[in-house]
Amino acid sequence: MLNLSIVLEDSARQQPDRTALVFGDLRLPYSLVDTIANQVANLLVSRGIGRGDKVALACPNLPYFPFVYYGILKAGAVVVPLNVLLQSREITYHLEDSEAKALFCFEGTPELPLGARGREGFEGAAGAEHFFVLPAAAFATESEYGETLWAALDGVSGEFETVQTAPDDTAVILYTSGTTGQPKGAELSHQNMVLNAMVSDEMFPRGDEGDAFLAALPLFHSFGQTVVMNLGFRRRGTVVLMPRFDPGEALALMRAEKITLFAGVPTMYWGMLTKIHADGDEVPTALRAAVAGGASSPAEVLRDFEATFGIGILEGYGLSETSPVACFNQPGRPTKPGTIGTPIWGVDMKLVDADWKTIEGEGPGEIVIRGHNVMKGYYNRPEATAEAMRDGWFRTGDIAVRDSDGYYSIIDRAKDMIIRGGFNVYPRELEEVLMTHPAVSLAAVVGVPHESHGEEIKAYIIRTPGAAVTEPELSEWCKENMAAYKYPRIIEFRDSLPMTATGKILKRELR
Template identity: 50%
Template sequence: MTNLATLLTASASAHGDRIAVRHETTALTYARLDDLSARTAALLQTRGVRPGDRVAVIMPNVPHFPVAYYGILRAGAVVVPLNPLLKAREIAFALRDCGARTVLTSPMSAAEAAEAAADTEADCLVVEPAGFDALLDAAVPLPGVAEAKDSDLAVILYTSGTTGTPKGAELTHRNLLGNAATAVQTLFHIRPDDVLFGGLPLFHAFGQTCALNTAVAAGATLTLLTRFDPAAALETIRRDAVTVLLGVTTMYAALLHAELPEGFDAPRLRLAVAGGASLPVEVLHGFESRFGVDVLEGYGLSETSPVAAFNPPDRPRKPGSIGLPVRGVELRLVREDGTTAGPGEVAEIAIRGENVMAGYHNRPSATAEAIRDGWFHTGDLARVDEDGYHFIVDRKKDLIIRGGYNVYPREVEEVLYAHPAVAEAAVVGVPDAVLGEEVAAVVVLRPGAHTTAEEIRDHVKAEVAAYKHPRVVRLADALPKGPTGKILKREIAVPPDTP
């Protein structure tokens, strides 16, 4: 049996009395998490969920997320985690695309989720502590775990390129089990007495594999932070004696510059793991000096479950590098002609291994373009040194990473083009000292149209999640174009302080 939910059942059997999940004053033991997930599986079945069905989870980092996650898997269904900041339009697209028949949502997302569910005829269940827990208490726990093959889908993670609508990366039980096992055994060396920091969003691949599944696989504790704030993060690290810190660049920068509480101490902190975007070397060294812990950088994508490369703890570390391919994974740098690049040469990263997704849901052409001869082509450019360590150089795609969140320009541009005054639009990333990148839009108005940058910004803000809308909007007379009329984003320069 290879169902991903066996991570929980095995740890519940071996470590039933240990704390699996903490969140503020709430603590769930492995035995309790196991029981609640079994009751969730039973509840879903009574509402018509069958093996293979898609169930969306729209929640922040709260204990009900792992309850729902493993409950869906136990029932043999497929988890579709969605960002709780999404608007109804965005949620409805994902529900319709994957065919989700059920939505589990937290109160904070209930209104948007309910609107999207009504639009797609999905069953929407609000997971609020009192009412939902009463439903679980009345449910008879589902015995065992639904059988699953290695190749069966466990999770669909929505991502997108810069030239289309969001795509659902299909991750199998084998993909996610293998990546979690690799993280536990060879990368982080997680033990049952470890406490992992849960400030990464669990709907994202990084938080899901490296925090949730890794902690559960080892029988360790995951301490959740609903919304990252440096002061709250420092208090969580101190209060819960965190041993392994997981974060993105902006988190490390915020913790580096945050005021330490009087008497702050983190004697058990033994490892910090960075991913999501390149960590500036000065931030890395500053963090290590301040907190007395090594920071190890890695690399991955939603399509690779996500970890593909990491600075191994038992080998020399190279700051600024994403490290070496992890166990069960191969990396090669591919030139435009398909040949393999040599040391020092910049080329596109291609990945092959047990972590690579099955494909994009209902997107055969996109899958064929991304996975060629068994190699997933990432769109990221890198070089490799003589020791096999990889260094990210640039992103071939136009992806914007704002505060650790992926923002895809095409999606925002579609909303801009829906504005009646807009003739042309381009969305690009501009440097930001705090967030890494900020979202900027350059807009050309239709002849005779009149509007303001603020009004355009408000238009987009109403249609997309808060982290996606452009804080910087510039009205221009024209956009640079190539011979075929294609907008040349590389020639668009937008100062960060543009009004």
């Protein structure tokens, strides 16, 4: 018997009065979060939903998210977290693909009309039977979109005996962003998720007074779910919820709530540093650990952060399919900035070529992973699963090199690699070089179709505030600092770059 909801239940038993969640002026103790999750579980069971049934959750970082997430798990059901930026047609797709029986959907705001999209998406999904609205106004019992959570929970008991689930039962289905074809659902077991939270917890330094985590990463994504919510709850920490990342607000929350652990993607760190340097924002002092993943951190950002905050960013690596943490710059070993560290406890990694043959030495090669963190497979996709997995090894699609101490460094996504005139060009390498130019604040490099070369190299640039570098000047500088086959022939200046909800730059929209 193993159920991921234990990370909440154990903490509620041991420290019922400790603050679990902070959202605005709300401070909610562990006992209350556990009680509401019990009510959600009772509600689901009363509607005929039980062990193995899928329940979707579309909600930003609000207290509703853990209430419903752990409630679904307690009922023995499977959580299907949905990206809050999905359109109604995409919501229908996810509900049908996962065979979800119910959807808990945030009512939304004028800027994010999630309720309307969710309702329309739900209407289009044949097998979905129950729609619960998570109202925007606290404790509202009515909504134009249907039955609200609070109306449904009225009179429902806050006591519930968690359904016995096996370690290999599916706990969560996480949809991969689907850069090629339709998104696929990675099936992660209770064991996958519990062990990943536990092993990650062991690696991050602990505070004597307890820890406060800033949940700026979306909880519907594997990184925020495991490293902030599940780890934070297991540690009996306080999770401070931030529905939409804003660098100024993040810094203010870090100062006010004495945040000790921050996990983010590189663009979040870049945003906070830009805010500090441009507006003279005060640097938070309680921070003891800063963790980055989701994409490689530019060396400039790593250097700047350490100089500004007085602590280094610990980089790690993982994917939805690996629960997500697979590799990390771990305590007790030297940190190597710019690397993703070494495989975490219980996990093996190696480099392979296109035919799955093992590559010895430095590489480069494609990372494959095996261990307790690897998914069961893609839900209802035997062919896709067979393509990605062999003998327990999962193929990541990421190209890396490995040094003599066993530290891995990501060169790039296999699919982002540009082939220009027969030469392999890794965009990330060029982005690193571009960001050393004083006038370049952020860079994204992509390949665009070209008649004779196959692909040409294009750079999108956000200038440093106040900088006035021109295309010819930057182009000339690139020519001096990069090999002839590598430097970007096309440069476009932008005020912003398209990003996913998790803060990754969307290369496919730039191509």
